[in-house]
Amino acid sequence: MEDFDVVVLGAGAAGMMCAIEAGKRGRRVLVVDHAKAPGEKIRISGGGRCNFTNVNTAPANFLSANPKFCVSALRRYRPSDFIALVQRYGIAFHEKTLGQLFCDGSARQVIEMLLTEMDQAGVTLRLETQVKGVARDGEGWRVSFSNGPVACRSVVVATGGKSIPKMGATGLGYEIAQQFGLNIVETRPALVPLTFEVKTLERLAPLSGVALDAVVSSGKTRFAEAMLFTHRGLSGPAILQISSYWREGGEISVNMAPGVDVFQALRTARTATPKRALSTVLGEILPKRLAQLIAEDAGAYGNMADCSDVLLRGVAATVNAWTFKPVGSEGYRTAEVTLGGVDTDGLDSRTLEAKAVPGLYFIGEVVDVTGWLGGYNFQWAWASGWCAGQAV
Ligand code: FDA
Numbered sequence: 001m002e003d004f005d006v007v008v009l010g011a012g013a014a015g016m017m018c019a020i021e022a023g024k025r026g027r028r029v030l031v032v033d034h035a036k037a038p039g040e041k042i043r044i045s046g047g048g049r050c051n052f053t054n055v056n057t058a059p060a061n062f063l064s065a066n067p068k069f070c071v072s073a074l075r076r077y078r079p080s081d082f083i084a085l086v087q088r089y090g091i092a093f094h095e096k097t098l099g100q101l102f103c104d105g106s107a108r109q110v111i112e113m114l115l116t117e118m119d120q121a122g123v124t125l126r127l128e129t130q131v132k133g134v135a136r137d138g139e140g141w142r143v144s145f146s147n148g149p150v151a152c153r154s155v156v157v158a159t160g161g162k163s164i165p166k167m168g169a170t171g172l173g174y175e176i177a178q179q180f181g182l183n184i185v186e187t188r189p190a191l192v193p194l195t196f197e198v199k200t201l202e203r204l205a206p207l208s209g210v211a212l213d214a215v216v217s218s219g220k221t222r223f224a225e226a227m228l229f230t231h232r233g234l235s236g237p238a239i240l241q242i243s244s245y246w247r248e249g250g251e252i253s254v255n256m257a258p259g260v261d262v263f264q265a266l267r268t269a270r271t272a273t274p275k276r277a278l279s280t281v282l283g284e285i286l287p288k289r290l291a292q293l294i295a296e297d298a299g300a301y302g303n304m305a306d307c308s309d310v311l312l313r314g315v316a317a318t319v320n321a322w323t324f325k326p327v328g329s330e331g332y333r334t335a336e337v338t339l340g341g342v343d344t345d346g347l348d349s350r351t352l353e354a355k356a357v358p359g360l361y362f363i364g365e366v367v368d369v370t371g372w373l374g375g376y377n378f379q380w381a382w383a384s385g386w387c388a389g390q391a392v
Contacts, residue, residue: 001142001148001149001150001151002030002148002149002150002151003028003150003151003152004028004029004030004124004150004151004152005022005027005028005029005152005153005154005392006019006022006027006028006029006030006152006153006154006155006156006392007029007030007031007032007141007143007150007152007154007155007156008022008029008030008031008032008156008158009032009033009131009134009143009155009156009157009158009159009172009173009176010031010032010033010157010158010159010160010173010364011031011032011033011035011038011039011125011127012033012038012039012040012041012042012158012159012160012364012365012381013039013041013042013114013364013378013381013382013385014158014160014363014364014365014380014381014382014384014385015031015033015156015158015159015363015364015385016031016038016039016114016115016117016118016385017114017381017382017385017386017389018156018158018361018363018385018386018388018389018392019031019118019121019123019125019389020114020117020118020121020123020389021121021385021386021388021389021390022121022123022388022389022392023118023121023122023123024121024389025389025390027392028122028124029121029122029123029124030123030124030126030150030152031118031123031124031125031126032126032129032131032143032145033125033126033127033128033129033168034127034128034129034130034131034168034170035127035128035167035168036127036128037127038111038114038115038125038127039110039111039114040167040168041160041164041167042107042110042111042114042378043107043108043111044107044167045107045378046102046103046107046375048106048107049102049103049104049105049106049107050102050103050106050107050110050378051096051100051101051102051374051375051378052082052086052093052101052102052103052110052375052378053079053082053083053101053375053378053379053382054079054098054099054100054101054374054375054376054379055079055080055083055095055099055101056098056099057074057078057079057099057375057376057379058074059071059074061371061372061374061376062369062370062371062372062376062380063190063244063245063339063369063370063371064344064368064369064370065185065343065344065345065368066344066345066368068349069344069347069349069368069369070349070369070380070383071349072349072350072387073349073350073352073380073383073384073386073387074379074380074383076350076383076386076387077382077383077386077387078383079101079375079379081382081386082379082382083101085113085117086110086113089109089113089116091103091105091109091110091113092104092105098225098374099374099375100374100375101375126145126147129145129146129147130145130146131143131144131145131172132144132145132146134155134176134179137151139153139359140152140153140359141153141154141155141359141360143155153359153392154359154360154361154392155176155359155360155361156361156362156363156388156392157172157173157176157177157342157360157361157362157363157366158173158362158363158364158366158385159172159173159366160173160338160364160365160366161187161337161338161341161365161366162187162189162332162338163189163192163332163334163335163336163337163338164332164333164334164335165332165333166333169332173341173342173362173366174187174341174342174366176360177342177346177354177362177366180354180356180357180360181346181356181357182342182343182346182347182354182356182357182362183342183343183345183346184340184341184342184343185340185341185342185343185368186340187338187339187340187341188338188339188340189243189329189330189331189332189335189338189339190243190244190335190336190337190338190339190370191240191241191243191244191335191336191337191372191373192240192243192329192330192331192334192335192336193230193232193233193234193235193239193240193243193329193330193334194233194234194235194239194243194246194252194326194328194329194330195232195233195326195327195328195329195330196232196233196234196324196326196327197327200324201231201232201233203293203297204229204293205231206289206293207229207289207290207293208229208230208231209228209229209230210228210229210287210289210290211226211227211228211229211236211287212226212227212256212286212287212290213225213226213227213258214226214227214238214254214255214256214258215238215254215255215258216238216239216241216242216252216253216254216255217242217252217253217254217255218242218245218246218250218251218252218253219245219250221242221245222242223237223238223241223242224238224258225237225238225241226238227239227254227256229290232330233326233327233330234326237373237374240336240373241372241373243329244337244339244370244372246326248328249325250325251323251324251325252323252324252325252326253321253322253323254321254322254323254324255319255320255321255322256286256290256319256320256322257285257286257319257320260285260319260320261316261320262285262315262316262319262320263312263313263316263320265281265285266278266281266282266304266307266312266315266316267309267312269281269304270304270305270307270312273304274303274304274305275303275304275305276303276304277295277300277301277302277303277304278295278298278300278304278307278315279291279292279294279295279296279300281304282294282295282315282319285319286319294315294318294319295315297318298311298314298315298318299311300315336373336377337365337370337371337377338365338370339370340368340370341365341366341367341368341369341370342362342366342367342368343368344367344368344369347362347367350387350391351387351388351390351391352367352384352387352388352391353388353391361388361391361392363381363384363385363387363388364380364381364384364385365377365380365381367384369384
């Protein structure tokens, strides 16, 4: 039987980082993936430019049943560490917004960089290989693959979450966790577009494609970013962010004109330009199609002069505090990440090793640590992979 020190299941961001670090420490490392190519999510991330980290990364940017769990790994491997690696490879990048770093060229450069690092660290990579089972074997492990079993001292589960099954996401990591007695915090799609029921969709159909800056809130959580009307409901960064906090039956509130007191603005316009239509005045605050629809919904077909305070107040409330209940989300089909996962209670926050199962590690998205949109999820993948790589 083939023998390695470390077997890493999953050649994604976390798995490759862990393999590099373990290899650099002289460990004999095998990385296995059932996909045809490594790092497929890196390739499609950030619209093909990979938002590989966020310079403002802090524990507050992550959701987890234990918000403190991620502190140790994020401290030990920081955005500046990954930036230094990227710079060493001469990969040009830029900050797009809010601390988000993207490649100037292509996400493939990040994959190439990781593969080169793996190669230099002597890591063996096997693709298109199915995992048949993981079992204890004395002090070590026996991992069965479609092409035979492998013995090793440490198993690292880096199989990611459930999002985008079409790209190879499976529940394998959760199954292995449960097999060895670890709990799973309920999983759900996150960073995902939200959907409306049919009636609302019909009414909002003309808005498909309209984008605007908004402040979107669910309970006490709020995000000020762009929002997009789609033919299924709402998307755009602000909506993806809030989707991680929203639960079925819950309300979402949107201020579609942040910083503008729309009631006052409309009253002023009524005095200054009484002959203009409400939709025209609103069109100076909002995208025109949206302004038109809101004016129509309010039944305001005449001039500003004909608009009562009550009507203007109603319109202003729609703009400054539009409140609605999404019917659901687009689900794992389009979700960028999976909320929940392997319960951090069972893991050592410094090494990511299962406390009760020596030699078994869980890193990356499979763990119940989920970042906001904006490079945080890759930073968690790098940091947790790096930490496990020092320990295996
Ligand atoms: P990841 O999913 O990357 O890797 C898991 C690997 O395990 C895959 O290669 C998979 O094939 C393999 N695997 C799964 N099941 C297996 C099985 N049964 N047998 C063998 N192998 C198996 N984040 C961010 O910070 N910035 C960004 O720009 C983006 N953009 C983005 C866009 C889109 C469209 C998506 C879907 C996601 C993002 N993300 C992101 C999120 C980011 O991609 C994600 O959080 C990380 O890839 C997670 O890294 P992991 O290594 O944990 O899992």
